[in-house]
Amino acid sequence: MLPNNKKFGLIGKDISYSFSKKYFTEKFAQDLYEDCSYENFDILNIEDFPSVLKNNPNLKGLNVTIPYKESIIPYLDTVSDKAFQIGAVNVIRFTKKGNLKGYNSDWFGFKKSLEPLLQVHHKKALILGTGGAAKAVAFALDQLGITYSFVSREANPNTIDYSLINATTFDNHQIIINCTPVGTSPNTKEFPPIPYNYFSKQHIAFDLIYNPEETQFLKKAKKQGAVTKNGYEMLVFQAEKAWKIWNK
Template identity: 35%
Template structure:
């Protein structure tokens, strides 16, 4: 039962029709008998500053942050944790003692989801398709866990090059147009291939990622950050060619579990969260 004492958590985004976070978190709160509730908070970008101020006024304990607010919200928070400074984006906010503190759990969420599937990261080469915010979080997580090299392939070479410039010069990260012959050749040394683009999110999507399967390292692990549908065309093709194929559900659960622990101080019931999402999907 929701009362005036119930601690409120939300998710800020625009639009929010796609978010599965309320299902996952409310199942976790119920399982641990915590007096919390998680609600969607669709906020137009023009109203973000007022919304962040309103969270304190309405005594929210925290929020998740999703597209398109992850970067802009940093200007309206009292503190930015190192995890968010590193990525340059916030996906989790904790409000405590009148202060709003921004964190990023996406980077560690991806790493944990990969490691839980016995995929090696240290001294490996990762190829990333896409150069957006999700790609930056993943790349940061990989570098923190000892990846040897990250190769970015994108439709827009200028965007990929800007992506690379945002990283320290002491890490090995390269940018290419994903149709470029040199990029296609580099797939031979790929240990982990990651799709961070929305291509494949719709079952009616006719666009295909430019992967010459015959040139790809046959031992490469294929990761798609998309979790709905659970089997994208990329993952179906990966399975067909004998690759280990992982969708984005693990990352969703792990980043959510880390946020849950920041808000509640309790260990997240990952299996409960997983079961709730799988039942819904």
């Protein structure tokens, strides 16, 4: 068991819905980590991060969520090789020397969650979004040998515009992954602007969102026969990976 009064928490914005607080609070209760607690640190700007550290001297580990997975990096002393390659951090470990080291467990959680669904014909993916979560997903796809294209509302050299997605795009990309927050509760009627009628039973639709359990994105894809999965299992895998990192 960890030494007394270990505090863990989540850095993010508008995070009252957070998976992490409930998950770790229940984990600590079930596994009798009586002196561990988990708190949400809802900050308006990344500039407020140092004050969280100052006001919570017994912090031993943090998770990081939207919109700070990239902007938190300059506040850290070091980052792991994988987090550096990804360009996003979702786990922070407080080292014995008191330094802050950033890691990424999102890629690990996504890879473990997607792998059981993969078949021989799943060779290429469309990643909706270009933020920190999308970068972790891209890293995981690289590990799996799956090529991918990013989709964004803003024109970038390595991205496809939503308006250009058509039947051919769907023929060429058998995995469609929503890495945007579009469709998250309470905005459950929203969905990414793609032509859902081109989904088929040859496709996987994966949504990183877990609340609601079935987003409009997943419902529309399932209606066309696609295999669907939400982000809950990915979050469990990444949370357990974070716990291992904190206890190194």
